[in-house]
Amino acid sequence: MDIPWWRDAVVYEIYVRSFADASGDGVGDLAGARERLTHLKELGVDAVWLTPFYTSPMADGGYDVADYRDVDPLFGSLADFDALVADAHALGLRVLVDIVPNHSSDEHPWFRAALRGEGRDRYIFRDRPNNWQSTFSGPAWTKLPDGMWYLHLFAPGQPDFNWRNPEVRAEFLDILRFWLDRGVDGFRIDVAMGLFKAEGLPDVKDQSFMSDSPVWGRPEVHGVYREWRELLDTYPGERMAVGEVWTDSPEDLALYVRPDELHQSFNFAWLQAPWSATAFRKVIDDTLATVPFATWVLSNHDVVRHVTRYEAADPGTGLSRAKAALLTMLALPGSAYLYQGEELGLPQVEDLPPEARQDPVFVQSKGELPGRDGCRVPIPWSPGGDSYGFSPGGVRPWLPQPGSFGALSVASQTGDPASTLEFYRRALACRRELIRTIPYELEWLPSDADTLVFARGPLVCAVNCGTGPVRLPPHESVLLATGPAEDGLLPPDHAVWLQRPVT
Numbered sequence: 389m390d391i392p393w394w395r396d397a398v399v400y401e402i403y404v405r406s407f408a409d410a411s412g413d414g415v416g417d418l419a420g421a422r423e424r425l426t427h428l429k430e431l432g433v434d435a436v437w438l439t440p441f442y443t444s445p446m447a448d449g450g451y452d453v454a455d456y457r458d459v460d461p462l463f464g465s466l467a468d469f470d471a472l473v474a475d476a477h478a479l480g481l482r483v484l485v486d487i488v489p490n491h492s493s494d495e496h497p498w499f500r501a502a503l504r505g506e507g508r509d510r511y512i513f514r515d516r517p518n519n520w521q522s523t524f525s526g527p528a529w530t531k532l533p534d535g536m537w538y539l540h541l542f543a544p545g546q547p548d549f550n551w552r553n554p555e556v557r558a559e560f561l562d563i564l565r566f567w568l569d570r571g572v573d574g575f576r577i578d579v580a581m582g583l584f585k586a587e588g589l590p591d592v593k594d595q596s597f598m599s600d601s602p603v604w605g606r607p608e609v610h611g612v613y614r615e616w617r618e619l620l621d622t623y624p625g626e627r628m629a630v631g632e633v634w635t636d637s638p639e640d641l642a643l644y645v646r647p648d649e650l651h652q653s654f655n656f657a658w659l660q661a662p663w664s665a666t667a668f669r670k671v672i673d674d675t676l677a678t679v680p681f682a683t684w685v686l687s688n689h690d691v692v693r694h695v696t697r698y699e700a701a702d703p704g705t706g707l708s709r710a711k712a713a714l715l716t717m718l719a720l721p722g723s724a725y726l727y728q729g730e731e732l733g734l735p736q737v738e739d740l741p742p743e744a745r746q747d748p749v750f751v752q753s754k755g756e757l758p759g760r761d762g763c764r765v766p767i768p769w770s771p772g773g774d775s776y777g778f779s780p781g782g783v784r785p786w787l788p789q790p791g792s793f794g795a796l797s798v799a800s801q802t803g804d805p806a807s808t809l810e811f812y813r814r815a816l817a818c819r820r821e822l823i824r825t826i827p828y829e830l831e832w833l834p835s836d837a838d839t840l841v842f843a844r845g846p847l848v849c850a851v852n853c854g855t856g857p858v859r860l861p862p863h864e865s866v867l868l869a870t871g872p873a874e875d876g877l878l879p880p881d882h883a884v885w886l887q888r889p890v891t
């Protein structure tokens with residue numbers, strides 16, 4: 389069987405607003421991303437995922453789309469997009485774009501028409517709200533001057549589409565075609581378990597992300613992905629789609645990646661697992677038992693950066709555990725998604741002043757929830773200046789960067805073998821060499837309960853989640869280690885890749 393490119397791909401998430409600013413307005417843009425593609429090539433990833441850059445009033449950082457077929461001037465133009473794709477392809481990098489089908493912006497022409505009373509059936513209007521809450525906090529309903537209410541599972545500026553209306557279905561097929569024709573290699577599907585709501589919109593007791601809830605994971609959504617898959621398959625070049633599916637069950641997750649649906653789905657169970665060999669083993673076993681093509685992710689623009697998560701659980705361990713989790717994830721069968729800045733070991737910026745925070749989670753919760761700005765602070769490229777190289781000189785970025793970012797910048801870490809960045813480069817280079825020579829299947833090797841040891845052909849990965857050093861399994865050589873692996877011992881909070889003799 390020919391192995392599709394995405395099966396083992398390492399995909400790098402570019403949160404466009406915070407990656408690189410070429411225009412000098414303090415906000416990242418497509419031209420900035422294009423200028424920095426060589427960083428990604430040198431890092432050794434296979435593809436990039438661009439977060440939304442479409443026309444948007446930015447009620448939710450661009451996840452509120454007013455025109456699905458154009459670029460917001462904040463981020464550039466369609467010409468900038470085309471140039472970025474051309475350069476990425478020339479470098480051998482694939483490009484995924486974000487598609488936001490659950491809701492539009494309240495400035496989308498369809499919603500503007502709905503406000504005038506035209507075509508309301510494209511959205512979800514009721515004369516009375518139910519008890520659903522916005523994921524960002526507060527009610528999921530907003531009342532219009534004419535007394536009608538509309539549903540928004542996120543910000544009020546993000547009205548939910550009515551996916552039972554065939555016009556919505558047809559529109560999204562056309563939007564996919566638009567970007568496929570422009571040469572994208574695939575899509576990341578926002579809130580992929582959303583879209584349909586239970587008929588009658590019944591009140592709920594619990595609105596958390598669960599399989600088969602009235603709010604999320606309705607069975608009808610799979611028909612949409614079957615149509616999308618059919619469309620993707622009509623294009624050459626292995627175009628693909630990865631779904632953002634939050635669910636409490638691996639079996640539910642598996643439904644989205646049936647052979648005639650999406651190619652991949654994010655595996656958030658991995659990101660949610662605590663630093664524990666038992667927890668990791670369970671997620672790995674559940675995943676491999678249920679999905680044909682696994683994915684792994686530790687951080688993204690919605691969650692606290694994993695260095696900080698691990699550090700909060702056990703002070704002093706954050707960076708070492710983060711690197712060990714990376715080695716584990718890169719050794720597991722399937723594909724890995726990296727979030728910009730994790731290759732620099734960037735921590736969550738937890739002390740952003742309230743007046744700087746922009747996330748609707750912070751705003752809607754009236755400051756009760758910190759929101760997600762702390763993982764979205766612009767990337768430091770160089771050790772000094774007004775924005776550590778994120779914007780042209782003299783420009784302050786849209787979120788303030790902490791002083792610690794200078795020493796963590798790309799330029800500061802490049803060439804320093806002890807840096808996180810060089811560790812990521814080594815790990816990705818080593819994986820690239822190995823990946824096509826090892827089997828997809830994973831084999832558990834004996835270990836104590838606090839240690840994970842697994843093999844794929846000649847590659848052995850060992851991770852110590854315990855409190856004392858453990859003896860390394862038999863090996864011919866050490867390929868890569870997060871720290872000292874001397875005297876045949878692996879210290880706590882560390883991981884290692886070993887080459888074992890092939891029998």
Ligand code: NOJ
Nearest residue numbers: 448451542578579689690
């Ligand atoms: C998931 C996106 O990743 C997040 O940033 C956004 O706020 C919600 N979906 C709503 O679109």
